[in-house]
Amino acid sequence: MIEKLLQYTLTGFSAGSLYALVALGIVLIYRSTRVLNFAHGDIATLATFVSFSLLSHKYSFPVAFVVSLLVGAAVGIAFYFGVLVRAQRAGANLLGMVILTLGLALVIEGVVVWHWGAEPVSLPFPISDTKTYRVGPVVVSQLSIATMAAGLLGSLLLYLLVQKTRLGLAMRATSENVMAAQTLGIPTRMVLSVSWGVASALGVVAGIFLAPALLLDPFFMLDPFLKGFAAAVLGGLNSLPGAVVGALILGVAESLTGAYLSIQFKNTLAFLIIIVVLLLRPEGLLGKQFKERV
Amino acid sequence: MDLIESYSQELRFARRPITRVLLGLLVLAVVALPWVAPDHVVFLGTLIALYAIGVMGQNILIGYTGQISFGQAGFLAIGAFAFGHLRIWGAPFLLALVVAGAVAALAGAVVGFPSLRLKGPYLSIATLGFGVAVYQIFVNWEVLSGGRSGLSIARIKPLLGLTTTQTIYYAYVLLLVVFTLATCNLISSYVGRAFVAIRDADIAAEVNGVNLTRYKLLAFAISSFYTGVHGALYAQVLGHIEPQIFNIGESLTLFVAVIIGGVASIEGSILGAAFVLLIPKVLSDFREMVPVVYGVTILVVLIFEPLGLFGRWLKTRLYFQLWPFR
Numbered sequence: 312m313i314e315k316l317l318q319y320t321l322t323g324f325s326a327g328s329l330y331a332l333v334a335l336g337i338v339l340i341y342r343s344t345r346v347l348n349f350a351h352g353d354i355a356t357l358a359t360f361v362s363f364s365l366l367s368h369k370y371s372f373p374v375a376f377v378v379s380l381l382v383g384a385a386v387g388i389a390f391y392f393g394v395l396v397r398a399q400r401a402g403a404n405l406l407g408m409v410i411l412t413l414g415l416a417l418v419i420e421g422v423v424v425w426h427w428g429a430e431p432v433s434l435p436f437p438i439s440d441t442k443t444y445r446v447g448p449v450v451v452s453q454l455s456i457a458t459m460a461a462g463l464l465g466s467l468l469l470y471l472l473v474q475k476t477r478l479g480l481a482m483r484a485t486s487e488n489v490m491a492a493q494t495l496g497i498p499t500r501m502v503l504s505v506s507w508g509v510a511s512a513l514g515v516v517a518g519i520f521l522a523p524a525l526l527l528d529p530f531f532m533l534d535p536f537l538k539g540f541a542a543a544v545l546g547g548l549n550s551l552p553g554a555v556v557g558a559l560i561l562g563v564a565e566s567l568t569g570a571y572l573s574i575q576f577k578n579t580l581a582f583l584i585i586i587v588v589l590l591l592r593p594e595g596l597l598g599k600q601f602k603e604r605v
Numbered sequence: 606m607d608l609i610e611s612y613s614q615e616l617r618f619a620r621r622p623i624t625r626v627l628l629g630l631l632v633l634a635v636v637a638l639p640w641v642a643p644d645h646v647v648f649l650g651t652l653i654a655l656y657a658i659g660v661m662g663q664n665i666l667i668g669y670t671g672q673i674s675f676g677q678a679g680f681l682a683i684g685a686f687a688f689g690h691l692r693i694w695g696a697p698f699l700l701a702l703v704v705a706g707a708v709a710a711l712a713g714a715v716v717g718f719p720s721l722r723l724k725g726p727y728l729s730i731a732t733l734g735f736g737v738a739v740y741q742i743f744v745n746w747e748v749l750s751g752g753r754s755g756l757s758i759a760r761i762k763p764l765l766g767l768t769t770t771q772t773i774y775y776a777y778v779l780l781l782v783v784f785t786l787a788t789c790n791l792i793s794s795y796v797g798r799a800f801v802a803i804r805d806a807d808i809a810a811e812v813n814g815v816n817l818t819r820y821k822l823l824a825f826a827i828s829s830f831y832t833g834v835h836g837a838l839y840a841q842v843l844g845h846i847e848p849q850i851f852n853i854g855e856s857l858t859l860f861v862a863v864i865i866g867g868v869a870s871i872e873g874s875i876l877g878a879a880f881v882l883l884i885p886k887v888l889s890d891f892r893e894m895v896p897v898v899y900g901v902t903i904l905v906v907l908i909f910e911p912l913g914l915f916g917r918w919l920k921t922r923l924y925f926q927l928w929p930f931r
Contacts, residue, residue, distance in 0.1 A: 394908070414900040429893075586719065
């Protein structure tokens with residue numbers, strides 16, 4: 312009985328650490344530009360397909376991994392400079408910018424289907440999900456260890472970047488108040504583009520570690536992306552630690568629902584959580600209270 | 606140029622003779638279409654008519670009230686399945702249509718509650734969540750969705766010696782006209798102005814005596830009524846519905862139609878509906894390029910032409926009115 316609980320909790324943590332990577336990217340962009348990036352999942356899909364192509368051309372895994380991270384970051388940065396900055400100059404409001412990310416999502420979706428086709432393929436991944444280890448009462452696969460490690464490492468690196476470096480300080484200042492940051496001589500456009508790049512790269516990590524568990528098709532990131540959204544809302548859209556906490560809670564809750572209540576409605580849970588959280592505590596678990604001045 | 610001197614002149618329909626002539630030609634073209642065009646074109650016209658109703662509803666919510674919703678597929682599904690079940694129980698077409706719209710409106714009012722506390726991105730996530738949740742509930746709950754085989758809906762009997770395609774076409778175009786007129790009146794009534802006030806500055810609107818709770822919920826309910834009717838009409842045309850039709854892509858298509866057609870414009874809604882249906886037809890050999898076209902059009906529209914197709918039309922018209930002067 313207790314083994315089952317532990318086992319499913321562990322599975323939940325493994326899924327939750329991927330949601331955390333997705334959620335961190337969403338929160339990072341939301342915090343700095345107040346834009347909800349609907350293209351987050353699609354950028355990750357594109358980059359994962361790039362690594363699929365590289366792997367099938369016999370490049371080694373680390374090369375493919377790094378290249379796809381760079382591709383993801385480059386798409387994020389290019390979108391920021393090429394589209395968002397221009398739209399801001401043309402006087403687009405926040406809603407307009409959110410819609411622009413939706414446009415980017417559609418473009419990437421079309422490009423991926425056009426270039427790689429809609430047939431699911433499997434990513435040749437060096438870490439297997441059939442090799443398992445026994446840790447006390449629970450069984451854990453190599454893949455889920457790697458997944459958790461990736462989630463932990465990604466969150467840790469982001470924490471170090473944001474809290475311990477000068478660039479991170481500039482990022483925090485910019486997300487606090489763009490005007491003031493600009494006045495103090497921070498190159499805010501550059502800093503914001505770094506946020507977009509880092510966020511997209513985090514999404515790509517999640518995509519690459521998800522691909523071996525699911526099959527790789529042009530829409531495979533949709534579901535994890537929505538879960539990442541839910542996690543970000545649960546933790547608070549402007550709080551980075553909140554994103555991680557929310558994602559882990561969501562992952563475990565989902566896994567336990569699947570185990571004990573109903574496997575069919577496992578995926579609906581995330582959206583029920585969103586709606587309930589938004590109704591009861593719109594700022595999320597760790598988010599700051601949002602006050603509007605008249 | 607035409608100078609408007611009183612409010613009754615402003616309200617008058619089709620002020621200038623040339624507008625009346627053009628409008629008359631348009632009506633003639635729409636009426637004549639089933640007699641000159643092959644069946645698949647008529648069918649396309651039917652689809653445009655029913656989509657335009659849904660896009661108009663979405664536009665009331667997004668364009669006029671400024672409340673974003675990515676969950677339209679949920680209302681579509683609710684409308685379609687309510688309609689399907691009613692038709693199977695033997696309800697006549699119009700009754701089933703109205704009830705389907707009403708059920709969707711009820712759901713809309715419920716979804717509208719979060720909108721009282723949420724704004725912008727939060728609301729878009731909540732509605733997105735609603736859309737996905739409805740989809741999954743229909744997929745997993747076979748009593749509602751009719752299981753794997755879905756629901757089959759009886760075809761409409763042809764009337765007045767027309768073929769079935771023609772009957773449906775005329776019925777749907779007529780419904781579109783009814784909904785268009787209703788929307789025009791709604792927008793220029795107190796309710797419509799309250800919606801616009803909420804969009805522009807909700808706090809200022811509240812200070813000026815607009816009951817935010819009532820009008821936000823009303824906007825959601827009216828918009829979902831339209832979407833529910835869209836779902837029902839779509840179900841009738843397809844003759845067979847299953848939950849997989851109403852996925853997140855359908856929400857996005859409706860959204861794209863609003864943005865591309867023109868935010869806060871009724872004519873734009875119709876143009877937008879035509880756009881999202883004609884593009885896949887034109888590109889039928891390059892299906893995978895359809896989302897790219899949508900996406901690029903969104904980017905171009907938002908950066909260069911924020912009023913959408915309708916804005917472009919207004920500018921073109923102005924150009925010709927002023928020609929040869931600029």
